[in-house]
Amino acid sequence: MKRKITFIYISPDGKDKREFIISTTLLKIIVGFISFIILCIVVGFIFISTVYYDAMQKRNYENKVKYMENEMKKLEELKSDIKELYEKNEKIRELLGIDLQNKILKSHSKDISTAKAESTKVDVDSLREYNELKPDINPVEGVVSRSFSKDHPAIDIACNLGTMVVSSINGTVDKTGWDQTFGNYVRIKNDKFSIFYGHLQKVLVKMGQTIKKGEIVGTVGNTGKSSAPHLHYEIMMDSVYYDPIQFVNLNN
Numbered sequence: 001m002k003r004k005i006t007f008i009y010i011s012p013d014g015k016d017k018r019e020f021i022i023s024t025t026l027l028k029i030i031v032g033f034i035s036f037i038i039l040c041i042v043v044g045f046i047f048i049s050t051v052y053y054d055a056m057q058k059r060n061y062e063n064k065v066k067y068m069e070n071e072m073k074k075l076e077e078l079k080s081d082i083k084e085l086y087e088k089n090e091k092i093r094e095l096l097g098i099d100l101q102n103k104i105l106k107s108h109s110k111d112i113s114t115a116k117a118e119s120t121k122v123d124v125d126s127l128r129e130y131n132e133l134k135p136d137i138n139p140v141e142g143v144v145s146r147s148f149s150k151d152h153p154a155i156d157i158a159c160n161l162g163t164m165v166v167s168s169i170n171g172t173v174d175k176t177g178w179d180q181t182f183g184n185y186v187r188i189k190n191d192k193f194s195i196f197y198g199h200l201q202k203v204l205v206k207m208g209q210t211i212k213k214g215e216i217v218g219t220v221g222n223t224g225k226s227s228a229p230h231l232h233y234e235i236m237m238d239s240v241y242y243d244p245i246q247f248v249n250l251n252n
Helices: 024-096 100-107 109-133
Strands: 003-009 018-022 142-147 155-158 164-166 172-178 183-189 193-203 216-220 231-238 240-242
Touching: 003 024, 018 024, 109 183, 183 216
Parallel strands: none
Antiparallel strands: 003 018, 142 155, 155 231, 164 216, 172 183, 183 193, 193 216, 193 231, 231 240
16 A cells, blocks of 8 residues: 655635645655756756856966066067167267277277277267267257157147247258148258258248258248147157257256
């Protein structure tokens, strides 16, 4: 004879009474099914947790890889900047004749005293020539409103509209004209330097004209892509841009 289990339900007010008779076999099936459902839920939770953890680990690893790639990129940029500075330093040393003395001493070791005298003379002559050619006066009096950078290889000098702009070197007017970015502009060159003046209101020199240091080349304007009157001032030596702040005496 199969055993059965009776469940009695009595309503809260005691008026309703019901009986449910379930065999032990059915009860075992119900309990087993509920246990199976609970087991599936637990296993599913563990599986989802594991997948989520792996995904987070993968994401952290990818972030670390990106960070390392960025750091390597910065390192390469730093190496490139150091190389560029080294090359500029070598050009300046060559321009000033710093290495010439060593070259003369090596090639003329038997006549050291003569070589020193010759190299000293060359150094002095080179330095004198450099001083005569370099842009050592302010092109305009004002305040530096934007500094030199890779994206802006010049300085901007803010001043009043119509202020006279003078040549900072002895040279020749290499180019004049109008540009969508720099508006009215002038470029003056000599044997070492090329100077660019942008955003001019007026250009007061002509192509091929010989210019002396301190002579007026134009007036400060607001032409081209400019939000206020200022002078865009570039200095280039041997096809390399140099920070004009090294050659001027202006306030930032």
